[in-house]
Amino acid sequence: MGAYRGGAPGPEGETVASHPAHQEPVRQRPEDPEALPPTTASGRVPLAVIVVDGAGLVSHWSIGARRLFGLAADEAVGRPATEIMPVSGVIDRAAELAEAGAEPPDPKDPTTAALGRLDPEARVDVLFGADTAELTQPTSGRFWTRHPERDRCPSDVLWWVYPLRGPGGARVLVLAADGSGLRPDADDEPGERVAAAFAAHTDFAEAAELAKRLPEILPRMSPAEGGRIAAQVLRLGYPVLEFSRSTRVPVTPDWGVPRRVTRRARLLRAAEEARAAADDEAVAAAEAELLSDLEHAAARERLEFLNEVSARIGSSLDLHRTLTEISRAVVPRFGDAVGTYLREEVVAGERFADGPPFASTLWHRVTIEHDDEPGRWDDVVPVGESTTLPVQTPFFRCMVTGEPILVPRVTQEMGDAIASRFEKRDLRPLLTHRSMLVLPLTARRVVLGFMVLLRHADRDAFDDMDRSTGAQLAARAGLVLDNARLYTLQESLADTLQDSVPPRVTRRMAGCETATRYLPGTRLGRVGGDWFDTIRLPGCRTALVVGDVMGHGIHSAAMMGQLRTAVRTMAALGTEPVHVLRGLDDLAQRLGDHYLATCLYAVYDPVGSELQLTNAGHVPPVLVRAADGRGELLDLPTGAPIGVGRVAFGTVTVPVAPGDRLVMCTDGLVEVRGRDIGVGLAALCESAAHPAASMDDACDTIIRALAAATAPAERKDDVALLMARLGGMPRGDVATWHFDAEPAQVTRARRLVVERLASWGLGHLADTTELLVSEVLTNAVRHAARGPVRVRLVRADALLCEVTDHGPELPVLRDAAPDDEAGRGLAVVSRLARAWGTSRAGRGKTVWFEQSVGPAAPEPAPGSRR
Template identity: 60%
Template sequence: MEQGTPGSGPVAQRAMAGRIPLAVVVVDGSGLVSHWSTGARRLFGYAKEAAVGRPVGDLLPVHGAIPDAAAPYGEYDGLGPDLETSLDGRISYPAAGRARLDEPDGGSARRLDVLWWAYPLVGPGPERLLVLAADAAALTDAHRPEDQGEQGAREDGTQGSAAFRQWGSIAPGFALHTDFPGADRLADRLPEILPSMSVGESSRIVAQVLELGYPVLEFSQHDRVPVTPDWGVARRAERKERRQRAEWAAAHGLPAAEATADDEGDDIEYTAVRERLEFLNEVSGRIGSSLDLSQTIVEVSKAVVPRFTDVAGTYLREQVVAGEGFPDGVPDETTMWHRVALEHTDEPGRWDDVVPVGESMPFPAHTPFFQCMTSGDPVLVPRITEEMGNAIASQFEKRDIRPLINHRSMLVVPLKARNVVLGFMILLRHRERPVFNDMDRVTGAELAARAGLVLDNARMYTYQESVADTLQDSMLPHIQPRMPGGDIATRYLPGTLLGRVGGDWFDSVKLPGSRTALVVGDVMGHGLNSAAMMGQLRTAVQTMAALDLPPEQLLRNLDDLAQRLGEHYLATCLYAVYDPIASELILANAGHIPPVLVRAADGRSELLDLPTGAPIGVGGVPFESVRVRVEPGDRLLMCTDGLVEVRGEDIGVGLATLTESAAHPAASMDDACDTIIRALNTRGGRKDDVALLMARLNGIAAEDIAHWRLETGPGEVRRARELVGAQLRDWSLGALAETAELLVSELVTNVVRHARSERLELRLVRSAVLMCEVEDDDHALPTLMSAGGGDEFGRGLRVVSALAKEWGTSRTNAGKTVWFELPLPRR
């Protein structure tokens, strides 16, 4: 508090510092305690853990100060003489009073004599009432025989005052802070009593307190004494203030207001340490609420401004920001540091242009920053001199930062984890604020140690997330948007639970006969194990699809594989084969949600009724396939259950929404996928990852297909060339005739010379590309060979590989197919 000179006027002419511990309580809109300071614990006897979250009326039964906690704010009765309500029912004026209460435990005969001030708060934050309280007994206790005529120190550190006893009755009240000398100092110290919060929140509350009236003590002689916090004042300054109070009391013939002995200095130091520990505990509770690296950095910066410092700039090593894992070695002059956060109490925008967030720079050896990052210890600069300011400013080209840093107190603290410096914080105090001292150095080091651990946790999570994303991207195929007789669009959404990697996948596999296999699967569970299993199953599906196995047989083999891999391998899978020439789908299901088919004729969408089957890995359950006729323009939609399943909701609701949204017309396949994602993703509650595959089944018209059955004699090679050349000229693709004839002759020659075949078929298919297929009844697959200068054979497939856009071989039930593709000429 501030002690004023007694006199007849309402305003003291001089103000001198005194000490009264304040209890600070913040109440939210529900009437529950959200902040309970150490002073509140000492005054009222309730621990912070027991107080926070309880109805305030149970803890502070001060008549008139705390309305009935059972009712919402604005509906209280008996608000006290000064606490009034506005027309909308909100408390709009402050209250103050004095009350005598029994000790909370009821076991002591002593009664509390409490002075209190209550401020209503408005704004976007949860705070709705700020209560300040003090022990009046610290000022008014009668003289005991053993300390008559002297100033005694109470056991709890509160200083009794004979001067205050002499003045008689004391009552709490309110006054403009500008009524007192040092008004700016009074206003500047108000944030120090508030709980740790952002600069904006603190400024908002302080502005309301100053507008409603500064807390004061009113004495019988109409003297008013402003009440101020005493947290964070340096010990040297405290001693100076005590000497001033003693000199003032002696000049006015009053007993000494405070002792100046060493034990009182020790008490001040103890109080400062205690308050700093409380500050560190509050900071620890505020940081680390998220594993997001960016959010953690912002939390750390806002936790120290303005309570501990006025400016906080945070720098991290390049490897930490890039998510490249734990940085190695001691940093040097070439190490790049990224400015990732800057919090300050200066006017908005003052720092933004000079030291913008996101800038990267090294620090030379002569700077205190380099000393901090290499030694791993805090560096304290009581005042930045002109010389040091010039040295620091030389690093910033075309920007003069000297007005921002010169003559300010600076503390540089390292952010370390496992004895490696991940970054550092530059803390600056305004010139008017006490300089950083050795106790601040210790506090800053402890703060940085806790922040370093939190940042390292966020860094490790970011690194693991990056690894998981890389793994997921490597396992998900990059599917071409065109397939024979159709188009494909896909979407993958990472889950919001247990990391961003999961076991959902989709795929498409090119099959003989211009067919395409479409696959969607979901490994049960999340994380890297599920992703690894997904990679194994996806590879197995591709391998077995290349063998042209029927869908039900492929799932049977996949189930056997999963059981061999381990008993915990479980997955669902939907496998479909699209034949654009026959205009049909063949589908088999292994415990997966059914697909949706949208009919082009009338826009109607339906869930296909398939035998569900059991998940892959269960074993012993048969799988069945179903044939479905499709028409050109129909769309097939396959997805995983993460899109339609929401916790607490029947999956049928999601399937109905999926079916409805799939039927909406869209300009493109991508637009159609986005429409479905928006419709399903707005319901909220989605935790699982999502794989979505949509195929538009355009089919291949009969006039775009040419098919011939050939003999297996040598003369058929020439006939094959003639048939292909004539057909391409009929399709106006004469530019491809020469290349296509050469490649067809190589494939037919390979069958005639090397295959033990009695059947030979040749087919041309014109779609997005020109597809040529040669099929026979020999199961032996041809392979590329190395041919020497004198070798007669071994060059055919090398010619095909060199000239074709793509080529391949596949086994079929009746033999094999060798195919190649040529791009169509641009029109």
């Protein structure tokens, strides 16, 4: 066989596709292929490593796969393998053409029509998917394809496919390599070719060493996962390069052979030649240069390690994910086992006292990563356990001093001493004869936790340089963990504030039924300033409020809580809508110049069948008419946002009919960056008019039509949605009388109230209602500036009675003394009514009270005692 040469460039431009493990002379192809001596050469080729799960989806995608197929890992993982990778069993194009009597294509000729992917009919029975049982044995081959990035130049790809069995269900391992440069020398016979095949690893010299190097084929996998797959690969057959079906060379991965390997070999040869020549100066110079090269290589290796770990741990603010990434980066590159412990308060997202920890401090074991046999650590040091640290241990000393603790080798005596401090766990098998490094996880002079790194006895012990590298690793990890801790703490506080602020909306009130939805922002966290509220007002009226504080976070949520409280307070006092917004504007200006908010305030009167609306820079509402099912955007004065100051607010009165629906929302539902808000408003009108079986279904329809269309990538703002069905009040459930401000009218009012209650079937409330009406009306007649006095009785979910007069002074509940002649009227109302209150009504006032509407009490049996 001619000399095998490779054409795959290394990271620095040199050719590294193959080199002999031992520098042997180039062999000539013998007459009898069977007489070939076993070769120790290994074909070093850049490998693409892919794992496909039982559903046919890519679950592992190496850097080599990205280079070969042009897709990054985040683009490939989770996608069907057959869509992105033509390695599902394409047969050898050259073999196919040979069987047909045609010449094989020249891969260097980009115009050859035979190049490119084969038709589906040309595939063998190797399928990715749930039915992986069709692939019971490993298979291999080659195919032609064009690289998506390299000007679509043709590539001759070799591939090996293994069926995998074990934890995680049926899977398939795919190894692929660019074989374009893997060809014999030009002066070889034209029949020479390279193919992908399999062979038992024992067919080669140094089989044990070859088996140890097999896990290198599976980069970026956990040791346990890589070990299981490597065992199956050894059992099914080692991937080899087959030369003209006569010589097989085992494949070892080429992740890039740096030039310092060649440089080191040259320095070693120079030192040997100097020793042979007895040139002491040359020997010293060569050894000094070699030592410098080794130190440089070691420093570069540590910098690359720290850089890789830093890139991993800085990608998330999740504590568990960050620690998992650190552990996977450390094992097995820096250590053979690593355990990470955090303060219990850090895991719980709570604050803790500054200063060093105490012996009673609880430490939570967050992660354990190792390359030992599965299950060895689980029973002794289970993940998720919280424990204290004995004082006379390296772990506690590391926590107190905040400095790394290096134990080059844990002796039998030291292992026994450490294990004796832990009564419930026998740690000796895990610690004895190993090298140990304990690293504190600190940030801003606060100890958050620590990491315990161990190396096997057959590996070099940790040294001072390792301690320095570990300290830098721990410092970077501690800073990331502290950022994650502070973020988690702030998020917890904001969530608590957010959960405490939203109102408990009453779904059903007199003549009105409501439904609400709230969606947190997807990019800036769920804490925002959007809110909605429904407030019961005197006269069976209902205030409907939707607001949006500009910005996100704790400050916005806090301002939202203050504004909502102010709205409820002013609404309970009977303040007119325009004055409510004026009061909010004054409050916002007192809070600070940077506080701005929009608000839409509506008052529904079911008796008068009308809506009063006032707007402060908010999205206009949609009114869906029950008569024709049409949704219309109400034309309201826009107004300026709350907090601007010195602007006027106007009120619009809109007549409504029973069954109409009012839809109010914040701009997060209809406004998306880069789109006209008019499109969102039109979609809101259309979706709001869609018929629904219930109010909840109607809200869900709107959310699906608008918010779901932009979530989660485009929607960045909170969404608050309030829908109200305006049911109205039947005329037969409302009774209104007007009386002159004369004491004689009180008797007439009592009689009319009793008669109306009897006609409503509420005679069991007559005595109490008659007494309460008498007390309130008497006060109104006595203190009214002028008449008339209006009495209104409303039958709804409760019996409501309102007495309205023109007196400007609101009555106050007093604690009357025994000798006082007046002041007991409101005390009687407060004692007998379910609820009562006073409010402004124009230039006068209204005193109202409610009574529960329950079934009439049964008449007592004759002779019974009450």
